[in-house]
């Protein structure tokens with residue numbers, strides 16, 4: 237539903253994904269990110285071990301919820317990571333059925349990444365706690381996300397699904413305000429767009445991304 241500027245705006249959720257070092261993590265806490273993501277995927281420049289993520293996470297009690305990102309994880313991988321670090325939410329690249337089964341078995345909220353390339357591919361239902369709407373990766377990509385690739389936001393125009401979702405893919409401090417204005421996304425996720433080098437977060441970019449994502453806007 238469109239809202240004129242000046243009305244009470246709903247809180248726009250912000251997730252900063254792929255934290256590996258202290259400065260980035262501290263910036264997320266300081267500037268009020270809702271969620272931070274740890275990537276447990278070896279082919280990512282943001283890959284982190286359970287022990288490293290646990291050390292980072294323990295720098296601050298409370299703060300953003302800790303999201304663990306997994307790409308088609310087997311049961312052993314999940315068990316090993318969950319043994320090493322406390323995660324509040326699992327973000328999965330998996331089939332909806334596998335995601336649902338894991339959520340029921342592990343008793344942890346599960347988000348599902350949903351790559352799309354056209355409006356016709358937008359999901360009509362959600363079996364888990366939230367969907368992340370993002371572009372399909374380029375043909376030569378070595379990972380399904382975290383490629384700084386932008387979705388064609390126009391495909392989300394007027395899309396108001398009855399389930400929680402989040403916009404991801406190619407967002408950065410400069411374009412996030414336009415992205416939320418055009419899509420009405422209730423929450424946004426960024427990884428590459430707040431980095432000074434692959435896998436190294438920029439505290440300054442994190443601050444600007446969070447501020448710009450939450451600027452009041454007139455959603456269309």
Ligand SMILES: O=C(O)c1ccccc1N[C@@H]1O[C@H](COP(=O)(O)O)[C@@H](O)[C@H]1O
Pocket residue numbers: 253254273275277280281282305307349368370379380381382383384385404405406407425426427428429
């Ligand atoms: O960040 C990664 O390295 C990554 C690796 C494998 C799967 C997903 C990954 N990141 C997620 O991809 C999207 C978009 O990222 P970007 O902002 O375009 O870099 C986001 O959901 C990240 O959580």
